[in-house]
Amino acid sequence: DTAVSQTPKYLVTQMGNDKSIKCEQNLGHDTMYWYKQDSKKFLKIMFSYNNKELIINETVPNRFSPKSPDKAHLNLHINSLELGDSAVYFCASSSRGQVQNYEQYFGPGTRLTVT
Amino acid sequence: AQTVTQSQPEMSVQEAETVTLSCTYDTSENNYYLFWYKQPPSRQMILVIRQEAYKQQNATENRFSVNFQKAAKSFSLKISDSQLGDTAMYFCAFMGPDDTGTASKLTFGTGTRLQVTL
Numbered sequence: 001d002t003a004v005s006q007t008p009k010y011l012v013t014q015m016g017n018d019k020s021i022k023c024e025q026n027l028g029h030d031t032m033y034w035y036k037q038d039s040k041k042f043l044k045i046m047f048s049y050n051n052k053e054l055i056i057n058e059t060v061p062n063r064f065s066p067k068s069p070d071k072a073h074l075n076l077h078i079n080s081l082e083l084g085d086s087a088v089y090f091c092a093s094s095s096r097g098q099v100q101n102y103e104q105y106f107g108p109g110t111r112l113t114v115t
Numbered sequence: 116a117q118t119v120t121q122s123q124p125e126m127s128v129q130e131a132e133t134v135t136l137s138c139t140y141d142t143s144e145n146n147y148y149l150f151w152y153k154q155p156p157s158r159q160m161i162l163v164i165r166q167e168a169y170k171q172q173n174a175t176e177n178r179f180s181v182n183f184q185k186a187a188k189s190f191s192l193k194i195s196d197s198q199l200g201d202t203a204m205y206f207c208a209f210m211g212p213d214d215t216g217t218a219s220k221l222t223f224g225t226g227t228r229l230q231v232t233l
Contacts, residue, residue: 031219041154041204045220056220088158096219102148102210104221106160 003027004107006091012113013081020077021110023091031055031096032074033104034066037088049074050096081114088112117142117209121224128197129232135182136192136227138207144168146212149183149190150221155203163205166190194229202231 004025013019025032033056034046048056049068063079078085091107118141128134140149151163166174166183174181178195194201207224 033220041226043206043223048220090160094219102219103150103162103165109158
């Protein structure tokens with residue numbers, strides 16, 4: 001009964017490849033996020049979707065494309081991978097507009113290594 | 116833009132002792148939310164405690180409590196009776212008022228690595 005799940009947990013790939021990371025939440029939340037944690041452990045927001053609509057799009061290369069097929073899923077596709085894309089990518093979810101439940105619940109993270 | 120500063124990259128505490136982690140932030144908002152997240156070696160992000168800016172009372176969760184000073188924009192975390200399992204990275208995070216989409220993002224500090232020793 002995992003709340004926020006991500007697949008895969010580890011991903012090793014070569015430069016120039018295209019890869020996807022999937023995220024699913026079973027909490028009934030309406031908002032989902034992608035965060036990137038770099039090698040120095042710094043966490044930064046990349047994207048957010050609310051009810052399948054993109055609401056946050058930080059300064060991220062357009063090689064990164066999020067897709068939300070429904071409220072429970074948010075995928076991240078990365079084209080033409082570069083060495084600098086190596087990081088841990090976290091998915092999170094929350095319910096907006098509900099005073100008691102604005103906390104963000106995080107998935108286990110996907111460690112992406114580009115060689 | 117909001118910023119969050121954690122000025123202690125690393126801290127160490129002995130088991131059963133008390134430790135305080137510092138966090139300051141900068142914002143022009145009046146209503147917002149503050150959080151402390153814990154990231155153990157397993158890398159899972161775990162919410163430790165949260166504070167609503169409109170509440171004057173400091174939040175507490177068992178051995179964890181905060182000292183929220185709104186005027187000073189300070190939000191420190193106190194861990195009492197430290198346990199070995201508290202060893203982790205601790206991140207302070209800010210979230211703006213939930214009236215615009217961009218406000219719902221978490222802005223994190225750079226983290227404090229806490230080591231609990233015997």
